[in-house]
Amino acid sequence: MTTDRDRILGLAGEIDDLGRRLAAVGAELRAIRTTQEAPAPPPVMATPPMPPPPMYWPPQQPPQPPHQQWHQPPPVPPQPVYRPVPRPTLVETLGKQGAGSKIVAWVGGAVTLLGIVLLLVLAVQRGWLGPLPRVLSGGAFGLALIGTGMWLHRRPVGRTGAFALVGTGIATLYLDAVAATALYDFLPSLAGLALGLLVTVGGILVAVRWDSALLATAVVLGCAVCAPMITGGFSAELVLFLLVVQAATAPVQLRREWTALTLSSAFPPIIASVVSTALLGSPGSWANTGAALGVALLGVALALIVLRRKENDPGALALLATSAAPALIAALLLPKTGAVLVAGGISLVLLGIWATRRWWPGYVGDLAGLAGLIALMQATMTQFDGTARAAVLLGEALVLVFLARWSRNRFAMAASLGFAAVGGLVGIVHDYSPALLVLFGDRTTGVLVGALVVAVLILAAAILLPWTAFRLEVLRAPAANPLPWLLAGVAVLYGAAGAVLCATLLVLPDRTGFLTGHVLITVSWTVAALLLLVRGIDVVALRVTGLVLVGAAVLKLVLFDLAALDGMARVAAFLGAGLALLVAGVRYARVVRES
Template sequence: MSTPGTPSIDPRLVAQLSGDFSALGQQMRHVGENLAVLQAQLASIPQPQPQPQPQPQPMYRPPVPQAPPPPAPAVPYRPVPTPPPRVVREPWWQRDGVISRVLAVAGVAVTLIGVVMLLVLAAQAGFFGPELRVVAGGLFSAGLVYTGARVFGRPGGRVGGIALAATGIAGAYLDVVAVAVVYHWLLPVLAMVVALGIAGAGVALAVRWGSQPLALLVVTGAAVLAPVLTEGITLTLIGFLFVIQVASFPAQLGRDWLYLGIARTCPVVIALLIAIASSGLSDRPERFWLLASAALVALFGLVSSIILLRSNSRDVTATALIVTTAVPTLVIGHLFDRLGSTLIALALAAAMFAAFAAARTLPRHARIALAGVGTLALLEACLIGSSEDLAPLVLLGVAALFLTIGGQADSRIAYAVGAVFTVVGGFAFVITAPPFVLVDEYSALDSLGVTTVLSSLVLAGTVFLFVWYAHTLKLLSDTTAQPWWVLAGLVILYAVTTATVSAGTALTGTSAGFIAGHCAATIAWMAAATAALVFGLARRDYAHTALGVGLGLTAAALAKLFLFDLATLDGLFRVLAFLVVGLLLLLAGTRYAREFAEREAGRGMPNGSVSAGSAER
């Protein structure tokens, strides 16, 4: 910026003059070079002897003006941008309100500890009287709330007012807990009703002031110090913590108070898990009250989370609370017998899947959480409620049901549930009928039976549905589906082998049934190989895959025939196995020879046409 009294200089004019001078210098150098060339040419020409002539008078010729070169483009003037000033962040302890908040939280904690000491330690030492201690705690709490309301309305009094009011409300809540637990003046149920009113008043005040910290201080203070009054984790403590969970829920309606949802739910869930983990409850009636408490917590967590998700579909915390509140019900089964544990898990699974089916407008993450909890509960019910040999049949039957529901309803979540049961049921089937049992006669007679036959057939159908609906739901493309079909075919072949051997042992109970089952298994292997080879001829897009599978199964069938059946089978079963396998090999070879002959004949016809019968095939 120019100072007053000093003429300003245009930088664009300076740049233009600099370009003009540069152009003139280039033009003069060009003229000098041309003169040097002309002088060299004149020096090389022989000059005649000059005749004496009168000296000519020099004549003046004005210089021919030349057009000046175009001026160089002027460089625009661009001011250098000044870097932004460096922002120096203040340390956290120097920011506005941090120290006051830290001191306020510390003050709330210390004051509430003093209230607990007044109610418990003074009673243990015999100081004052019970009535005086309770009345003093109540009056002190009321005074703190009144003072907090007065301070809150003054300039700069928000932090102090919130701290005082939170201390008073939490102190009053603890006072009611002491009346029921320490002095036994009220029944726990009546005391919980009074505590619900106090907690509700505190939450209403937090809503009125628009302060989530007030609600957090009330909930956290009461939940952390209540176990001191109840002397550990008891059913009464769980009831008071459940009151906190219920009373603070309305504050979240229409508000993004995520931390309050965590603070009101975690204490009661943690208390339930600690109580469930305690030993010695298996034969006591308290376990039924504990089960009722876990069911209430799970039910209220489910309903309240669904309500919150309907108003705010992005509330991932509400989805997490669905899972969190269901954990105690998932793990409480070990306190009951087999039937009781199964019924508890089935009830939880039914509630979760019913909510999944009814609440279709919920966001995807919530529906995944509902299906996930329901899947875990149903798995628990299937594994606990069924015997070892019956578990694969039950798991695979549930898998087939959910796969069908997912495919027909176009629900990938239901299909995923079915996929989980398919994998678990498949592992259970392999544990029940491992390969070494199929090749050992005595193990097969001892382990395989009618249940194994049914499980094998259900496994074959379930694996087929697994790949079929994956293709239908666009989870697999046409290219990636072929390896999955090959894998499914191998599993189905193993299931068919198990079914034939199990059927033979179940029907006869002798070695003849075992031999007959393996004879049928070998024939089934070769029949599957022949079907794969014929399918490859009919479908050109699956030709390479089908050919590889067919030849591989053919090799496996022949290896089984010569390495196992020849040594194990005897009599008519050995003859039958060799005859049928041989006929199937001849059929496959004849079909391939005929196909290639028709193709060669088709190449020899004009225009590459083929016969109508070949085209139809």
């Protein structure tokens, strides 16, 4: 007789079996989901029904054998599938609803602004009204445009036209302030600048309130494009007005990442300053130079502000790299002292940013360092002439080499190479030319001392540059990249030969000194080759350099010493080089056997 207890136990066994089957089906579904491209698994055979479990009292689940226990796999989280969002084409953008109205509204604002400028020019040419009525009517018209735009902005359907009207009205007010200051002299320069700043700040605040980068950019570009037409050309006063516009954007750039606003406010002052300097001619004007310095300092400051918020912003990096250009160009037209002060001051500011590069994100430090080194080179070229110019440039290259080695800075390494190349070329052209090595002539002590200094610096730079580059892992070993090492070796030979010859001529200032110097050059090359071969038993680079130096000494003997030297000088050169080579060969063979 079956009791209720037996029915309940049988039902419990069936429920357990059903749970196991559902778990198996769930595992299969999860496997299918995670391996969508895998072949479908074979169908699962139905599990035969298990017999009813025996009755236990008190009721409990009987233990299962290990091979029949079900281990549920852990759930696999679904992986998101990346699908790139296609960018709309130009035709799709123009075909959107409302795009045509925006284009028409902004084009209408630009045409209106140009019409206002043409009206002011025509009024001046034909004598319509007086200067004061012209200014007042221009201001009233600008305020009317702004008021209409503010009224339209209250309704969503009119906001497109509101942006264009407000942008045109603000630009009209700014141009009116420029005209009142530069054309009619109603306001002094400081008052005009203050009024222009007030108008521009008002326009930028409206753009921030409406969250419209396009409106802010339109205000700035409208002022920048039309201001030269009102002032009658490019001048220092125009540059100052454009700097006011740029300064007005600084608070916005602290809060918003509007790259278009950065570019539209930064580059008009740079362009205006360069053009006004080119039109100014020589001699330079301190007013124009002061405006160029303002462009440089303000541009660098705003670039740093933007780059602190948005790392490696392209517009801010371009501004940082080009802000110093107007001041450096203006310095070329100044007297020597002023030019050095301007270029040197800019280099100190930019190199200071480079020195504190760990505090600046991205490429700020290296880019400022590049611009600062260009300014430093200009200051050096302006301040020094004659032998001192090449010597100072090569000395700066050596300082940068030591700085690169100490700080492991590859940028300083590249900068030292640039200074060494420029200084070496200047020295070869003006101080230590190849003619000094091959032709004897009457040269003063000052010329020989200058050539000696340049030759020694070329020798030092040619040795330290590749060694530092190799230690910084910028330059590979000679076997892997022989060309830079070959060029450095030629520079080493050139510098060493000049140093030996000039030192000899300072002691024996006649043809005997010239011949003796060349004998010493040949013998010194062979001795240096011996030292390199002995030290280069286990170092491939030294061994190869020594063999190359042997070849150079032999070529000098055959191509130069045999024809240029005579008498005992020729004999001494050949005997000295020959004996040194013999000693080198014997010693090198012995060291090879012992190693």
